[in-house]
Amino acid sequence: TTNSSHAANLALFKSLPYDPVKDFECVALFGLAPFLIVATPNAPFNNVKELVAYAKANPGKLSYGAGTSTATVSGESFNRIAGIEVLRVPYKSAPPALTDVISGTIHYTFIDVGTGLPHVRGGRLKPIVSTSSQRSPNLPDLPTMREQGIEFDLDAWYALFAPAKTPAAIVNRLNAIVREEYSKPEMQARMRDFNVILKLGSPADLAAFQKAEIAKWARFVKEAGIEPEG
Template structure:
């Protein structure tokens, strides 16, 4: 009996040490050794969501762990950005962001809850998602020029929905450069805005190609132009907004970020694996079918790009006459 009691006391005394050793071993295990949470600033079904799921599935396989997608729409992506900015910089909470949270929000919102540069570690850019102008099929316009003529004939009659900063800025830029009066109807994310557009509750919308193209192909919407200055290789038949509205040039981009202070070795590993996925011909093709032009680069190149885009979007927003809300 005394021997059993002595053995029990020995096990009890060494248990905390054993647990500490296990915890230390887990912490020192090669990255990654558990699931990674990927926070998205837009709802399920958005272009960012659709394309990210294709990339993240292959990324999880390459890393040997699960990728858990957490959609956190709201406040132009600020809810998602704030969550990731305040997460531990250990590589297990990442964000796929766009020009909405990281380029436009500082010039659209009075009360920012994060800094798009200081609070994040750029990991890898994954490509561009061109936007296009779509209208309800009942509107008697087959070109941007037709639409402008209608809007000038009946000022205030036509409205544009928005589910992202790119859509907000595109709509305001269109109205400003074309000299027309359009009613802005904001939404939390693109899918509900698209639902109301298809139902005819709003007249038009600037929408990312991955989200809008299926509805255009189904004849539920009519596409008039792409927002990029040059025609998109993915939609070569569509003219550009700039063909009719000179000076119109808006591009939406996408990429992976982590919180500020991430270890360089983790950033290097993630960047390498993301680039391998994005550069695969089958992945490029799958993303192209959904309207995304996929490409990548180094973390340093992405960092420089993000800083440059802040200047681009500051100019766009000022030119459109949009005031901070």
């Protein structure tokens, strides 16, 4: 997802071999990739309010897996905002974290809907809450954290960028092509199959969105006490 390379990494690493803003021209935002908390089927909670209540009654007894930057930032921010103490178990990637949730080795993790949905539908994982700004079209009955009274949302997202100094005429033409193609019903249906919530706009819209996302990630990383790497 583009949110890592063009927003989150500025806060997660001390230095980068590129500048996510100065080295690129904003072309178009495609859409959002909703995330959710999924738990082992035998977890002693069925929704986020029960999770928070259990964690407060049993501090330090729950654990969550973090195999991506989004999972790490989401987990530590959730701990802080909800006022709970849940152990973070780091993984090199999302799949092994998901495997350990399914087996019950850890209690829950933060995962994108596309990866988690087959396991939810197969009964191998229990959906707890959406951590995104809106409900997933493929899990319409699963509420967001904000709907449950927790002031938190963090989306992964996809966008198109061009190299810096790409002529404005080319940028605008590419943007027009993206908006035209992704406005077609068949493309909208395909994006839904890929668990992407379309969010189209102008190059200026993407620039404003990226600026807000950079600030959001910086705030969450700092408040969560995560030290930049490298």
